[in-house]
Amino acid sequence: MFQKSTITSNAIITNEEAKIFYEDMLLGRMFEDTCAKMYYQGKMFGFVHLYTGQEAVSTGIIKNLKPYDYVCSNYRDHVHALSKGIPPREVMAELFGKETGCSKGRGGSMHIFSSKYNFLGGFAFIAEGIPIALGAAFRNIYYKQILHNIDDLPISICFIGDGATNNGQFFECLNMASLWKLPIIFVVENNQWAIGMANQRASSVQEIYKKADAFNIPGLEVDGMNILEVIKVSREAIYRARNGQGPTLIEALTYRFRGHSLADPDELRSIEEKNFWIARDPIINFVNYIKNHNLLSDDEIKKIEKKVKLRIEEAVKFAIDSPEPKLQDLAKYLFY
Amino acid sequence: MNKIFMFEALRSAIDEEMSKDETVLVIGEDVGHYGGSYKVTKDLHLKYGDLRILDTPIAENSFTGMAIGAAMTGLRPIVEGMNMGFLLLAFNQIANNAGMLPYTSGGNYQIPIVIRGPGGVGRQLGAEHSQRLETYFQAVPGLKIVACSTPYNAKGLLKSAIRDNNPVLFFEHVLLYNMKQEIPDYEYTLPLDKAEIVKEGKDITIITYSRMRYHVLKAVDRLIEKNVDPEVIDLISLKPIDMDTIIKSIQKTHKACIVEECMRTGGIASEIIARVNELIFDYLDSPIIRLSSQDIPTPYNGLLEQNTIVNSEQIINAIIKQLNI
Numbered sequence: 001m002f003q004k005s006t007i008t009s010n011a012i013i014t015n016e017e018a019k020i021f022y023e024d025m026l027l028g029r030m031f032e033d034t035c036a037k038m039y040y041q042g043k044m045f046g047f048v049h050l051y052t053g054q055e056a057v058s059t060g061i062i063k064n065l066k067p068y069d070y071v072c073s074n075y076r077d078h079v080h081a082l083s084k085g086i087p088p089r090e091v092m093a094e095l096f097g098k099e100t101g102c103s104k105g106r107g108g109s110m111h112i113f114s115s116k117y118n119f120l121g122g123f124a125f126i127a128e129g130i131p132i133a134l135g136a137a138f139r140n141i142y143y144k145q146i147l148h149n150i151d152d153l154p155i156s157i158c159f160i161g162d163g164a165t166n167n168g169q170f171f172e173c174l175n176m177a178s179l180w181k182l183p184i185i186f187v188v189e190n191n192q193w194a195i196g197m198a199n200q201r202a203s204s205v206q207e208i209y210k211k212a213d214a215f216n217i218p219g220l221e222v223d224g225m226n227i228l229e230v231i232k233v234s235r236e237a238i239y240r241a242r243n244g245q246g247p248t249l250i251e252a253l254t255y256r257f258r259g260h261s262l263a264d265p266d267e268l269r270s271i272e273e274k275n276f277w278i279a280r281d282p283i284i285n286f287v288n289y290i291k292n293h294n295l296l297s298d299d300e301i302k303k304i305e306k307k308v309k310l311r312i313e314e315a316v317k318f319a320i321d322s323p324e325p326k327l328q329d330l331a332k333y334l335f336y
Numbered sequence: 337m338n339k340i341f342m343f344e345a346l347r348s349a350i351d352e353e354m355s356k357d358e359t360v361l362v363i364g365e366d367v368g369h370y371g372g373s374y375k376v377t378k379d380l381h382l383k384y385g386d387l388r389i390l391d392t393p394i395a396e397n398s399f400t401g402m403a404i405g406a407a408m409t410g411l412r413p414i415v416e417g418m419n420m421g422f423l424l425l426a427f428n429q430i431a432n433n434a435g436m437l438p439y440t441s442g443g444n445y446q447i448p449i450v451i452r453g454p455g456g457v458g459r460q461l462g463a464e465h466s467q468r469l470e471t472y473f474q475a476v477p478g479l480k481i482v483a484c485s486t487p488y489n490a491k492g493l494l495k496s497a498i499r500d501n502n503p504v505l506f507f508e509h510v511l512l513y514n515m516k517q518e519i520p521d522y523e524y525t526l527p528l529d530k531a532e533i534v535k536e537g538k539d540i541t542i543i544t545y546s547r548m549r550y551h552v553l554k555a556v557d558r559l560i561e562k563n564v565d566p567e568v569i570d571l572i573s574l575k576p577i578d579m580d581t582i583i584k585s586i587q588k589t590h591k592a593c594i595v596e597e598c599m600r601t602g603g604i605a606s607e608i609i610a611r612v613n614e615l616i617f618d619y620l621d622s623p624i625i626r627l628s629s630q631d632i633p634t635p636y637n638g639l640l641e642q643n644t645i646v647n648s649e650q651i652i653n654a655i656i657k658q659l660n661i
Binding site for chain 1: 358359361387388392393395397398399400401402403404405406407408409410411428429432433437438439440441442443444445446477478480501502
């Protein structure tokens, strides 16, 4: 059956890749849905910022990276962490505050870290992760030029929102990235809202990709609900960075289906606006694309859905069964 | 033995560590081609190149954050604050990231970074270039804070700070860079968490740090003439404070006076007094006296400026009063 898809073939992907991308997007979606459930059941606390609706950006960028590449996120970090490879059970356990969480229960939702998967965080303050991402990119150049002990140049990906693009650290880091031709990609997930502040009310220049011009950095705008477009531009940007051609700014136009956080009543965004974007659900459209192009059979699709469901259930069980950190370890990790 | 300037001792520490360990680098404004605002990094860029002695644009918060990101991922950066006061711009990165990430990440990342530079009141440099940030950062968990005071301890401490796997704020003083002292030719390091007993004594414990050490020593010369035998302790470590050394001393002298250059409010002395009260109140014969800078932005006028910081006369008078002489 031919179902309408809003995405067109902008990138060539193989059947295997389709499996990986679909599974990753579905994992992100189901994980966040589960988080909402767990939060309202009192298993998770504090400020929890869900990524629902933006999956094409996380999957489309991160699934094209190598394990030795670095990803630096912000407080909306669960799905970036999953795409980078951190097992869902470790993220869920972290959200439950357990000792088995990736940050040992010390971080919580906004502070997902994993040195094993080169995931640099998890930051609560807007834009404060941008210099960290820049530091990893600088380190990569340094390792190649001074220490000479790497072959392929690792790169650094920095995820920020539209709100962060009006912050000093954004501009300071774009400048240094361009000046030193650092292997970094700035990915702006423009979901048009910074809590209750519409981008139109905060930015003198609406088109965020244009801000890169001031620093001689290629700036691209992409439909963040179309994973194939995201894949195409991210592969180009990754190639540029890895081959010494410096930074790229990708502005992905996207939308969060839920409020800013689970505590946000989300009253400012109109029903019309929400419905417009929900109709362009990146996962539904990707599935339709897959079916229309016979990349996967219905059976294979169902298998993936089942697999993801099981992974999430296992993650929740693991988190529930895991121990709390020990009180005598309160000061652990402070000094080395 | 070799008689060298403080700034040369610091440079020697950086040079030695950079030559043994290729992951050590210097990041800051004018550290490279200009040679550093106080010549600490002079000519190092000729030896190590422009990447290892990195001249940055004027963006303290971001380049400090960049250094933190680099430290998380395998490098050992030394960030120079051209004047430590400029680090106010990097407070976000220093407090939230350097101070917190090793803990908040549950041990995923360590941050072996040194943030060093000149602070303190100079000669009519104006309020903004005369700041003492040690107390602002004192309360941030996860940081170590050290204040050097002689070429000898500057070199030994800076080497240790560079080798330490935690974020270390390393305070130098604008007016001490041209101090000369003989230092050994052999390699040496000094522990970051030990105070220095500058002079042993029994009548009163005088606790100080950085440039005030010299005002204290001048006062001590005059006090000795009056048959007073003070014990002088240079804190060296401002965070954590070496309470062991302080306790041993007060158990001997039963009296203490703290002389600091930071402002009175929330100063290093206030922290020490609180801790002494908690730990060995019974050993005190009289309240601890603190001599601190006035809670006033440093004025440009020379006379006014001098009156915002402690001088030797004030130290002598305070101790004479405390000892009822």
